[in-house]
Amino acid sequence: MTTPALSPDDGLRAIDVLTVATVADVTPSVRRVVLSGTPAAVAAAGPTVNLLVPRVGDTAPRWPRVAKDGRIVWPDGAHGVSLRSYTARRQDPVAAQVEIDFVLHGDGPAAAWAAAASPGALLGVAGSGALGERAAAQLLLAGDETALPAISRILAAAPATCRGVALLEVAGAAEEQPLTAPEGLVVRWLHRGDTPPGESSLLADAVAALDPPDGDDVFAWVAAESAAVRAIRADLRGRWGLSRAQHHAIGYWRRGRAMSPAD
Secondary structure, eight states: OOOOOOOGGGOOEEOEEEEEEEEEEEETTEEEEEEEOOHHHHHHSOSEEEEEEEOTTOSSOOOOEEOTTSOEEOOSSOOOEEEEEEEEEEEETTTTEEEEEEEOSSOSHHHHHHHHOOTTOEEEEEEEEOOOOOOOSEEEEEEOGGGHHHHHHHHHHSOTTOEEEEEEEESSGGGOOOOOOOTTEEEEEEEOTTSOTTSOOHHHHHHHTSOOOSSSOEEEEEEEEHHHHHHHHHHHHHTSOOOGGGEEEEEEEOTTSOOOOOO
8 A cells, every 4th residue: 555655844764674694494484584783673673573575686675664653654656565563583682683483385475585585685674562462370372383483482481380281283393393381381283284274273173172271360372374263262262261351362364365474
């Protein structure tokens, strides 16, 4: 969508532009990109960051600007920059680096950019947000590959006394990643095998097989393909009886559309 251009007097500011430092494949379908920028830009980016993704090979993107109220103001005409929301797996303001994991088996602009990314490539950042997690004595975490960075952060920050389960759907054992979790929180990997992403009911079935925990100090965090999340959300609100304050369930992507985590 094109927004009318505003003059400098309208208070627009430039976005933060980060530069690819390193690229590494951590699993067959996940590519980890470490981005460098200014300490201020890195400190302000995340945990959920709005990435501005240029077309592959575009070394001089027509970046948007940001208004005082946080609106992204796009340049007139074609610009070839796409907006996607990702969770930073790690941020280091001292080293001025942000680490983003990209799932490569989609065909969207972010997956295409990540597949071609090499040191020196550019990526824009315009705003950030929270994960939506909440501290609780008992946690349920459920997600697919796209949710792994967020779930890894939630697990790492969970108190040692926390109990519960993390259900993680991936293609197979080669897609599993090392995770740090409290001793009382069980991590279960769910392998969908040759079933394409978004076509499996594995994650929703695994949640449906769980007994709701006792007590009120419970929080559930869910992110995956939209249809799977809708099924899990209905289960959490109905059979589990969780209130809106006790769960955060968001469709990170939709089957049939570009597989890129986006709110």
